[in-house]
Amino acid sequence: MKANKQIHLGLIMVLTLWVGSITALSQSLIGYWNFDEQAPGTPVGTAANSVLDSSPSYAGIGDTTAHHGTPSGALQYVAPVFPGFGSAIDFNGANNNEIQITGGVEDDFDFIYAAAQPGTTYVPRSGEFTISMWVNGRALSSNWQAVMAKGEGDGWRIADNNGIAGLNYSMQAGIGQDMTNGNQNFNQWYHLCFVRESRGAKGFLSYYLDGDRTTDASANDMIANRANRMIIGDNPDANNRNWNGQIDDVAIWNGPLDCFKCDAINHAGRDLGYTINEMIALFDAFDNQGSATITSPSTGETL
Numbered sequence: 001m002k003a004n005k006q007i008h009l010g011l012i013m014v015l016t017l018w019v020g021s022i023t024a025l026s027q028s029l030i031g032y033w034n035f036d037e038q039a040p041g042t043p044v045g046t047a048a049n050s051v052l053d054s055s056p057s058y059a060g061i062g063d064t065t066a067h068h069g070t071p072s073g074a075l076q077y078v079a080p081v082f083p084g085f086g087s088a089i090d091f092n093g094a095n096n097n098e099i100q101i102t103g104g105v106e107d108d109f110d111f112i113y114a115a116a117q118p119g120t121t122y123v124p125r126s127g128e129f130t131i132s133m134w135v136n137g138r139a140l141s142s143n144w145q146a147v148m149a150k151g152e153g154d155g156w157r158i159a160d161n162n163g164i165a166g167l168n169y170s171m172q173a174g175i176g177q178d179m180t181n182g183n184q185n186f187n188q189w190y191h192l193c194f195v196r197e198s199r200g201a202k203g204f205l206s207y208y209l210d211g212d213r214t215t216d217a218s219a220n221d222m223i224a225n226r227a228n229r230m231i232i233g234d235n236p237d238a239n240n241r242n243w244n245g246q247i248d249d250v251a252i253w254n255g256p257l258d259c260f261k262c263d264a265i266n267h268a269g270r271d272l273g274y275t276i277n278e279m280i281a282l283f284d285a286f287d288n289q290g291s292a293t294i295t296s297p298s299t300g301e302t303l
Contacts, residue, residue: 028124029055030108031067031101031252032276033232035077036086044075044089049103051089054277067104069232073097081134081189081248084273088134091233093141093244098233109150109230111196111223111254124254127198127222131158131252132265132276136189137167137245144241147192148250151226152237158192159241173205173223181207181214189246191269193262198222206259211266213259251276 032055038044044051051069073096077087091097101109111129135147140160147169149157161170161180170180171194184190193208203222207215228236232250233243249269261283268274 028253028255029251029276029280030254031055031250033069033099033250034086034275034277035080035089035248035250038077038087040077040079040087042077042087044071044077046070046072051099053101053103065103067101067108069099070102071099075099075233078246081136081246082269082273085248085269085275088136088246088248090246091243093139093145093242095240095242096234097242098231100236101230101232106227106229107225108254109252110155110225112225125198127203128196128255129156129253130193130195130255130257130262131250132191132193132257132262133158133250134189134191134248134269135169135245136247137169137184137186137243139186139244140167141244142241144235144238145243146231146233146235146238146241147243147247148230148232149235149237150230151224151228152235153226154222154224155226155228155237156196156223157235158194159235169209171205171207173203181209184209186245189248191266193257193265195256195259195262196223197256208259208262208266211263213262249275 031053033051034054035051037050037052048070049068051071053066053068055066073094074092075097076090078090080086080088112126133147137160144162145160147158149155149159151157156171156173158169158171161168164180166183167186168180168182169184169190169192173194173196191210195206195208197204201222202218205217206213226237230236232247235241265276265279268279
């Protein structure tokens with residue numbers, strides 16, 4: 001066995017010990033966009049529902065259609081965050097250059113429901129979610145430039161914090177403040193993971209930057225139901241805040257992942273080239289006391 005494969009196996013053994021607060025992660029994943037439809041260098045185009053939701057087995061509560069996205073503008077497939085990830089998408093910052101999630105039930109991403117999901121006993125709690133993504137900002141071409149959002153007010157949005165000079169990834173989700181963690185560098189990939197839990201009539205939001213839990217905040221109230229389709233690359237309640245940079249491997253769960261899984265997603269991507277789908281197979285196998293065979297997309301090694 002090669003030494004680097006031993007290191008890989010050792011890391012995977014550690015990751016499998018990090019049990020999360022959701023079992024069957026594939027069942028609680030309500031949206032996953034890996035942007036691998038075309039090779040780098042290809043225009044994304046504007047065909048309806050052409051940016052695919054690659055969730056393994058679930059398309060949303062009350063939904064028989066996956067949450068596919070419809071792009072607009074002059075988006076481009078580019079080299080991914082890490083080798084083996086397929087492609088990322090470049091957003092040029094121009095107005096209406098974005099991806100609107102037109103497939104599936106719009107309300108799924110308001111996280112206001114409480115019903116059992118098909119094929120599982122897991123019942124999501126209103127106001128709870130996890131969002132994981134890789135993002136690379138090139139420049140700020142608008143105020144409150146949005147990475148992705150469901151809306152303003154007590155909706156949720158991920159954007160640059162316009163109140164601080166430079167690039168500052170932040171999130172607002174009914175907490176009465178924009179959670180941020182100082183300055184980030186332009187032209188550098190970061191892993192962002194936001195986890196919101198419900199605690200009575202309020203909530204609690206945690207922000208992980210490159211796997212480190214950097215900021216926590218108590219929510220003032222529950223998330224509002226925004227009558228908008230979710231958008232990647234803009235804010236549906238405040239248009240023309242379009243993202244200028246690249247985004248890759250976006251995943252949304254309708255429940256809170258624990259800190260170890262946020263950290264594991266970050267390190268498995270950086271160290272092994274594992275996407276969300278590989279990590280879900282691993283975590284599901286462990287949660288179900290089974291096993292999984294995973295081939296590293298970056299090295300071709302089977303673990």
